[in-house]
Amino acid sequence: MNSTANEPQPQPQPQQTKRLLRPSSLFTPTRTLSTSSSSESSRSSTPFNPLSTARKFKASLSLEARTRTIVKTKPPALPSLSGTPTKKDPARSKTPGTPRQAEDDPLQDDRSEMDVSRVDPEDVLIDWETVEPVDISGEVDENFLRAAKNSDKNDKVLVSIRVRPSDVSSAWEAQMSAKSIKLLPQHHRNAATVPPLFHFDEILTGSDNKSVYNAVARNHVCAAMDGYNSVIFAYGQTASGKTFTLSGDDDQPGIIPRAMKDVFACIRRMPAREYLLRCSYLEIYNETIHDLLAPPSAPTVQLQGSGETVWLTPLREEVVTSLAGVRAVIARGWAARRTASTDWNDRSSRSHSVFRVVIESRERGDTSGGRQTPGLPSRPPTPGGPRLQSIGGRSVQTSVLSLIDLAGSEKATSDKERTREGKFINTSLLTLGSVISTLAENASKGKSDHVPFRNSKLTRMLQPSLSGDARISVICTLNPDVNAVAESTSTLLFAQRIKKVQLNAKKKEVVDTDALLERYRQEIEELKKRLSEKEKEAEAPEKNRRLSAREQLDESKAMKDLNARIKQLTNLILTSQTVGENRGDESRPASPSKVDFDMTPYQLQQELLSARREIESQATQILALEVALLARPELPPDAPESEKDRLLAEQARNIRELEMVIKGYEDNLGAPLRAVREDVEREWGARLATEEARHKEAEAWAAELARALEKEKKAKQQLEDERRVLAAFVTKFDSLTAGLSSSSSLPSLSSTPPRGHPNYLLRVCRRSLNRPCAWISAACVQSRAYSRRSGTAGG
């Protein structure tokens, strides 16, 4: 299909939009096109683009400094060879960044007519009848939709490499058929080794955006229409072609405009459903999130929620009902995006921009007689305004299509402001890289290491998607020039890592609770009917039923299954009704998660699974009974048939009785015994706690005493040593003084000798030998005190 052939006629636009933008160029950011180097050289580039040329401002990009005076400048000079941006002459004056919309722009003064908070969603639904034929891409047919549904089931990220055309020889050898790419050996740093060969899902070259869209985005857009969250993002070095891939130009519309055409084409192909489409457009600039559809004075957008539930607030959402509406929204966003001339790219994206479409759909039907899903009015308001309600039993399927143009990683530039931005850009891309690395590592090695999602706004916002909630397609763009080999290699390594990330996207559906209850009731009726049929069969005359023991067991198991399912559904109905009853209580809003729990088929499956597990454990018991049955003496081979039937029936009855006994045991004894046990545990729990406390105290005392004893032992040992030394000394002294007393006149030991006299020392020593140990005394006192306190005898 010629992409421009279907270009819709200009739709009536609000006055201001007309003034600013040509409808045909609304999808057209400024792109200087490769004209001379490639086969696409005949393509004409857009001569005029109001977004890129008329809106150049002599203003700083910083929020505070955003001037309110529009200074129109000449369009930047086109690079000598478009598609091959080269480092420009540093002396050349820079094109300052485009600031957000100026104040005199009435588009930004207030919310638009289609702001989701202003419209009743029921009034702006679209379906196959309301979609304009000019709004659709003619390429979406039944076969394609079927193929799209069945593809991408492997839950891996679709990773493609797009090599930008270059006017100089490329450093890379890209093989589209083999889906591989490698560096030419002459550019490999290590001449001794062979450059590695990288394999990806797609390798794309040239300027044809249609083939790129078909290969990397179309399935994901259709998946989004089918209820899956889908994320498509472009990653790569600055000026490698991310914006060209996402947005394109007049001649080569990129993924965003093509995706929107397919969205409308899918709606047109679904006569049974009606849709509500809401668009938002935001950018992350210097780690701050700005709503591109809100006026510049609007507060910045905050990320809220935790874990894998993240939402953005306040964020404007515009309801769109036609391609023209989408164009107007994108044009508004584009005008507010921060781009600037850098050393490498005349209109470099200085922020990560995210264009999101929330797609809600439900079966078509008469809404007049319908009722709203119970519980929904009291649930917290959805950030971004009201949304489609599940009415009259028709569930609502919700998905988000996110199209992300990341800012390009870059080396230091010669401009101070650009360098500052570059730091933020590189940091958040680095964080994205480390998040991807950890996720890939966790997936390949079965680990659950912490993933640093919180380290940047970008990764925090992408957390639910990267954690597996969405289908993801990544287009890594490459500048093939020799002087960009290092950046290109790093992009390829990033691409390799993201391929390993595991996804597990699921459809999101909100079901009408009443409808679900009705479904349960019908299923119960159905099951009861089947059960009574089976019971009748079981009671049929024996001659009609020649069942083996195994078959009888199977039958009994089937009946048990039916019973269990009926019981489970009855419980579910009770739970749903309980939730419904809460509705009247305004002070306590019904828990939306509880409503969802009861309503989600997935949850129901989980319940079913646990019920099946229970049934399986009972089946094991039955098998044990079967073994016992087989162990019984066999019937003689010539026993009459009636006798066999009688015995079989008897066995079956026995089995049923045993099952009833098991069940009865649980109902009559199991539960009461558990209750008694709980009572006893409650009663004795307190006593046990007191005893345990006393025991602990006694242990502490014992430990203290043991310590004191140890100390005393040491002291005693020391005393003993001293005593021995003194005794030896006294003996020696006695023998000495005995000799002396006979010859000299020493005073007798009974009288106190004067200080300094040898007998004085002897007297001191003797006294020391006889003094009782202070430690022993202290320990005895403590021991006696404890004995008194604890009431034990002794000490």
Ligand SMILES: Nc1ncnc2c1ncn2[C@@H]1O[C@H](COP(=O)(O)OP(=O)(O)OP(=O)(O)O)[C@@H](O)[C@H]1O
């Ligand atoms: N495949 C392509 N065919 C022709 N021209 C291309 C192609 N890819 C990129 N270009 C041109 O190269 C220039 C830079 O591309 P683009 O702005 O898309 O890069 P980018 O990666 O978005 O850069 P930044 O990160 O700085 O925003 C533009 O003039 C664009 O038109």
